[in-house]
Amino acid sequence: MVRPVHFTYRIERDTRQPVTVAASAYRMPLDTPTDYARAALAEAAGEAHDAHLMPNGERRVLLDHVQYFAFLADLARRVRAAVHADARLFIEVCAPYFGALPAELLAPHVLLGVNLYGEALRDATRGTPVVWIGDRILRDAEFAGDNRVHCAIWPARLADAFDSQLRGPWPAYAIRVEPHAASLSAHPAFSEFPDSAHHSGAAVLPGRP
Amino acid sequence: MRNCVASSTRPDLAMLAPLATAAAHDAALPAPATALTVQALAYRRVAPSRDGHAVPLDDTARAIGALACAERERVCGAIGADDYVLSSTILSMLLMNDSPQHRVFARALAGANDYGPDWMTCSYECAGWGYVLRRTLATAAETGPRTLLLQIVDIDVHGYTYWHGNPAWGRSGFGVCTLLIDVGREATPSVLADAAPPANAVVRLGRDIRGFCAARPGVRAALPFFPATSRRALLASVGTTPLLPDGHGLFGHAFGSDPWLSVLLAHRDGDTPRRAAVCSLALNGYYAIADVAFAPDALLSLDSEG
Numbered sequence: 307m308v309r310p311v312h313f314t315y316r317i318e319r320d321t322r323q324p325v326t327v328a329a330s331a332y333r334m335p336l337d338t339p340t341d342y343a344r345a346a347l348a349e350a351a352g353e354a355h356d357a358h359l360m361p362n363g364e365r366r367v368l369l370d371h372v373q374y375f376a377f378l379a380d381l382a383r384r385v386r387a388a389v390h391a392d393a394r395l396f397i398e399v400c401a402p403y404f405g406a407l408p409a410e411l412l413a414p415h416v417l418l419g420v421n422l423y424g425e426a427l428r429d430a431t432r433g434t435p436v437v438w439i440g441d442r443i444l445r446d447a448e449f450a451g452d453n454r455v456h457c458a459i460w461p462a463r464l465a466d467a468f469d470s471q472l473r474g475p476w477p478a479y480a481i482r483v484e485p486h487a488a489s490l491s492a493h494p495a496f497s498e499f500p501d502s503a504h505h506s507g508a509a510v511l512p513g514r515p
Numbered sequence: 516m517r518n519c520v521a522s523s524t525r526p527d528l529a530m531l532a533p534l535a536t537a538a539a540h541d542a543a544l545p546a547p548a549t550a551l552t553v554q555a556l557a558y559r560r561v562a563p564s565r566d567g568h569a570v571p572l573d574d575t576a577r578a579i580g581a582l583a584c585a586e587r588e589r590v591c592g593a594i595g596a597d598d599y600v601l602s603s604t605i606l607s608m609l610l611m612n613d614s615p616q617h618r619v620f621a622r623a624l625a626g627a628n629d630y631g632p633d634w635m636t637c638s639y640e641c642a643g644w645g646y647v648l649r650r651t652l653a654t655a656a657e658t659g660p661r662t663l664l665l666q667i668v669d670i671d672v673h674g675y676t677y678w679h680g681n682p683a684w685g686r687s688g689f690g691v692c693t694l695l696i697d698v699g700r701e702a703t704p705s706v707l708a709d710a711a712p713p714a715n716a717v718v719r720l721g722r723d724i725r726g727f728c729a730a731r732p733g734v735r736a737a738l739p740f741f742p743a744t745s746r747r748a749l750l751a752s753v754g755t756t757p758l759l760p761d762g763h764g765l766f767g768h769a770f771g772s773d774p775w776l777s778v779l780l781a782h783r784d785g786d787t788p789r790r791a792a793v794c795s796l797a798l799n800g801y802y803a804i805a806d807v808a809f810a811p812d813a814l815l816s817l818d819s820e821g
Contacts, residue, residue, distance in 0.1 A: 400611035
């Protein structure tokens with residue numbers, strides 16, 4: 307068994323170099339009164355779940371939807387350029403995005419989906435350098451998330467290089483990525499419900515496709 | 516019922532293609548072999564919810580999971596494949612994000628045999644199956660031949676009007692497409708998974724289909740189901756490429772299931788293809804073209820509304 311190195315980070319605001327971001331929304335078009343009733347039903351379900359996940363009210367949007375995928379694309383580019391040229395990336399993303407994904411995220415060495423930790427582990431076991439990313443980045447005010455980013459990397463000797471690429475300032479987004487105390491193994495995704503869907507930055511509120 | 520595991524133990528040679536040469540593009544020569552052989556293809560159509568009521572989400576999530584489970588067991592029995600993947604365009608985030616509804620869905624999908632997907636994806640929209648095949652082919656290149664159980668599930672748990680139809684794709688078709696595919700090692704690429712700017716994606720897809728099929732004489736293309744305007748543009752781009760039936764009139768746009776439905780329509784008409792170039796295009800310009808063979812004893816099943 308090839309053992310990964312796990313990291314948990316948190317995205318924090320870094321206003322030394324502010325950036326201007328066009329407002330964007332990510333909501334299913336609602337048409338009829340029944341659509342609104344259905345959205346309300348989903349919202350009620352989502353809020354109950356949301357309250358369980360975020361008891362401390364830590365809800366600051368630092369990356370919107372467009373920035374979120376641009377950030378992941380930048381990270382994918384950095385990993386291939388500075389960590390390992392043959393690295394594969396497994397990124398937990400659990401819904402379609404209404405915009406077009408950056409080309410870097412459609413490349414053959416990147417896989418987007420849910421429950422990808424096992425896939426990542428299988429590739430790593432065969433000797434492939436692998437990065438797995440499961441984030442809980444809050445992409446808009448109605449999104450679930452606490453801006454944590456969980457990562458696993460195989461093999462361990464690449465961990466320092468990966469850490470140096472991810473942590474620190476990302477001035478294009480006016481954020482800093484800082485280490486966070488929460489360990490991956492303590493995350494609910496690896497306990498009662500054995501999948502990694504928690505790490506998908508997933509919305510649980512209505513109007514999401 | 517076919518044994519899914521047994522099919523993965525076939526010798527590599529059975530799936531290896533001859534080495535590609537420049538002459539392979541000569542129309543007089545046979546098409547290069549594909550690494551993809553469909554052992555089973557089934558589609559279960561589902562009526563859209565138009566009753567005007569908001570159905571409890573848990574109930575709908577359970578029903579969608581149970582339907583996909585029943586389809587999987589009808590096609591593949593209780594035996595697992597090497598990889599089990601679920602791809603979708605419209606499946607709600609609520610069924611993927613560890614919400615209570617996700618858990619209800621996942622448990623119903625796993626069923627009595629406790630067999631759940633290894634992973635799921637919505638990210639590539641209608642072209643998702645192509646990206647799944649790309650991933651499985653890459654794995655097979657390292658492990659040797661394997662079987663893939665792939666379900667394309669496009670049912671909206673919420674019943675939003677938006678998904679019932681849209682000027683971009685016309686009326687929507689909802690359902691579950693279940694595929695069991697032998698995936699071998701590629702000698703020549705069997706799948707093209709790419710993306711184009713949405714504004715000219717139809718033309719790019721059409722041109723790539725034309726080139727893809729020109730290199731595979733006798734292989735007909737199964738196109739995505741689009742309304743008349745988009746289809747005209749696509750047909751103009753594919754030129755004289757031979758085609759399998761269009762099903763937009765019957766099914767509307769059934770998202771990633773379209774080209775597989777096209778194959779099933781040909782089968783229903785007594786014109787079952789031995790090979791086909793299946794093609795899908797996503798709204799954001801992602802597209803996939805795959806060269807697939809159909810096993811002589813493949814299970815092909817087109818069911819009416821469940």
